[in-house]
Amino acid sequence: MSERVLMKGNEAIAEAAIQAGCRFFFGYPITPQNELPEYMSRRMPQVEGTFLQAESEVAAINMVYGAAGAGARVMTSSSSPGISLKQEGISYLAGAELPAVIVNIVRGGPGLGSIQPSQGDYFQAVKGGGHGDYRLLVLAPANLQEAVDLVTEAFDLADLYRNPVLILGDGLLGQMMEPVLADLYRNPVLILGDGLLGQMMEPVEFRKLPKRELPPKTWATTGMRHHPHKNIINSLVLDAPGLEKHNLHLQEKYARMKLNEQRAESLHCADAEVVIVAYGSTARIAKTAVMSLRQSGLKVGLFRPVTLWPFPVNALGELVPKVKAFLTVEMSAGQMVEDVKLAVNGARPVHFYGRMGGMVPTPEEISSECVRVLGGVR
Amino acid sequence: MAKVFARPESLVDMQNHYCPGCTHGIIHRLIAEVMDELKFADRAIGVAPVGCAVLGYMYFACDMQEAAHGRAPAVATGIKRVVPDGVVFTYQGDGDLASIGCAEIVHAAARGENITTIFVNNGIYGMTGGQMAPTTLPGDKTSTSPYGRDTHKQGFPIRVAEMLATLDGPAYIARVSVHSVPNIVRARRAIKKAFEYQIAGKGFTLVEVLSTCPTNWGLTPLEALDKVAKDMLPYYPLGEYKDVESEAGAKK
Ligand SMILES: Cc1ncc(C[n+]2csc(CCOP(=O)(O)OP(=O)(O)O)c2C)c(N)n1
Ligand code: SF4
Numbered sequence A: 001m002s003e004r005v006l007m008k009g010n011e012a013i014a015e016a017a018i019q020a021g022c023r024f025f026f027g028y029p030i031t032p033q034n035e036l037p038e039y040m041s042r043r044m045p046q047v048e049g050t051f052l053q054a055e056s057e058v059a060a061i062n063m064v065y066g067a068a069g070a071g072a073r074v075m076t077s078s079s080s081p082g083i084s085l086k087q088e089g090i091s092y093l094a095g096a097e098l099p100a101v102i103v104n105i106v107r108g109g110p111g112l113g114s115i116q117p118s119q120g121d122y123f124q125a126v127k128g129g130g131h132g133d134y135r136l137l138v139l140a141p142a143n144l145q146e147a148v149d150l151v152t153e154a155f156d157l158a159d160l161y162r163n164p165v166l167i168l169g170d171g172l173l174g175q176m177m178e179p180v181l182a183d184l185y186r187n188p189v190l191i192l193g194d195g196l197l198g199q200m201m202e203p204v205e206f207r208k209l210p211k212r213e214l215p216p217k218t219w220a221t222t223g224m225r226h227h228p229h230k231n232i233i234n235s236l237v238l239d240a241p242g243l244e245k246h247n248l249h250l251q252e253k254y255a256r257m258k259l260n261e262q263r264a265e266s267l268h269c270a271d272a273e274v275v276i277v278a279y280g281s282t283a284r285i286a287k288t289a290v291m292s293l294r295q296s297g298l299k300v301g302l303f304r305p306v307t308l309w310p311f312p313v314n315a316l317g318e319l320v321p322k323v324k325a326f327l328t329v330e331m332s333a334g335q336m337v338e339d340v341k342l343a344v345n346g347a348r349p350v351h352f353y354g355r356m357g358g359m360v361p362t363p364e365e366i367s368s369e370c371v372r373v374l375g376g377v378r
Numbered sequence B: 001m002a003k004v005f006a007r008p009e010s011l012v013d014m015q016n017h018y019c020p021g022c023t024h025g026i027i028h029r030l031i032a033e034v035m036d037e038l039k040f041a042d043r044a045i046g047v048a049p050v051g052c053a054v055l056g057y058m059y060f061a062c063d064m065q066e067a068a069h070g071r072a073p074a075v076a077t078g079i080k081r082v083v084p085d086g087v088v089f090t091y092q093g094d095g096d097l098a099s100i101g102c103a104e105i106v107h108a109a110a111r112g113e114n115i116t117t118i119f120v121n122n123g124i125y126g127m128t129g130g131q132m133a134p135t136t137l138p139g140d141k142t143s144t145s146p147y148g149r150d151t152h153k154q155g156f157p158i159r160v161a162e163m164l165a166t167l168d169g170p171a172y173i174a175r176v177s178v179h180s181v182p183n184i185v186r187a188r189r190a191i192k193k194a195f196e197y198q199i200a201g202k203g204f205t206l207v208e209v210l211s212t213c214p215t216n217w218g219l220t221p222l223e224a225l226d227k228v229a230k231d232m233l234p235y236y237p238l239g240e241y242k243d244v245e246s247e248a249g250a251k252k
């Protein structure tokens, strides 16, 4: 029996992490993701987990490193300026091949920017961000149900590949309230509480995804009483041939991710002349635009990458021969559009429409941009 | 014939990379001896720094993690929260701990994180070739203070043990030295006490160890030991700066 419950994005992501077996959370306050650590601070003690407010994002990501190295399912969350501070640690996690889940509820930038939604951290998320040749799996949910499902997936994928996974949301997703499918409600209990407790929702159980077969963490540093040989978590390889070998191993892993983990959603793409490419909250707005354009008889579709890395080049590539032009829409100056262009490889025109600084594109803006592109291809 | 002196079991039998006469090796040995004596190697998880001891993860015969520069206390915090019955320690130099990692050590101490830090203060950045450290003594020449540390421009050394002892979180803070045999014996005692406190769950413990860097000080190993006695001891007095047990005793 599935029922729908109303949740705030940041809280839904936190609860999903707990239900995915995450028992360790390290974070530092920053808007617009504060509800996530706040929720963790209430829930973790109830499940005998650890919530720790670190002294900085730098410390938080290194606590994640230690906990992940000791074999735990661990999460941290932040927003753009804080994610910048985590980049050193993320590079170390990737180098030492530690599984962890990092949530970025993106806000406007650069610098201190704003606290409004943005997608200006795409490059940082998918092109590196920290130093060295490494990749993160980057997942971009467009609604809360998907955010909840992708959190579970994120922990599994992190464990499967021994790689950090980044969930790239934005202020809209983090702050919105939306129904999520839940299997059952816990019995309600009457608690005499204060304002803080009053905001606390009853824990619900999300719908379960099929369980994956995951490799045991025989490499974790839990003390030698638990394994025959000494375990070392490390990203240092001083000799050049050795470090190249380690890098080749990482690249082989990234190639497997590219092969197996590309995900995207297509809407009305089968007969579309123009396909809008958008992810996250922007894709939702674009969907509204597509629906209204379809009602006026215009052949437009929506292609929504769910994995930003690996970018869904295969599914996008299949659309190329059928489509006359693409229109990429982002809350940025144009970042993902570079990957769209790479995937289309000059075979079709790729247009761009973007808003920045916390300005959210309206369905009307996207529609008129789409009509303009359609006019050009007719 | 009875063996009276041997390599501690908690040190891996391999050649290390420290310069001849460097006291990093002595400090490694003391930690390993304490691990042997208190028999916790099988539940120890150490965190190596970025600094000359970066390869420390190879030398201790226990599980180890290699941290980013200065972040060992945060990494150790993550480990300890996951493995609360483990014995978790960091081994850090003065650049690592007192400069780039100042926030991490202060907050681990303030939280009373139940870990042990061995802080190797040699007043210099050994690994990168002898630059000024936050602990470099006034007037001392380094590759980035070639005219001697000028306190008007480069500020004053940080006394880490004294600073952290002002916090309520730590259970035990001591400063020791390894420049002479009696001091090595006292250093071992302090390191043992720190680990005993951690095992008893008393809270954060730190032992600052005055150490030498003959290579970058431009001295012979013996001259370097003399410099510790002559120059460092007056600025960095030895002693126990915090001990929750004796405080409790004093209050009675
Ligand atoms: C983020 C970062 N900055 C700088 C360095 C370069 N670096 C390596 S070791 C070191 C200083 C180490 O000095 P200390 O901690 O005193 O250890 P020692 O070598 O003296 O034992 C520095 C600056 C680095 N590896 N990472
Ligand atoms: S450079 Fe200095 S601290 Fe480093 S191993 Fe050599 S003597 Fe020791």
Ligand SMILES: [Mg+2]
Pocket: B093, B094, B095, B120, B121, B122, B123, B124, B125, B126, B133
């Ligand atoms: Mg030093």
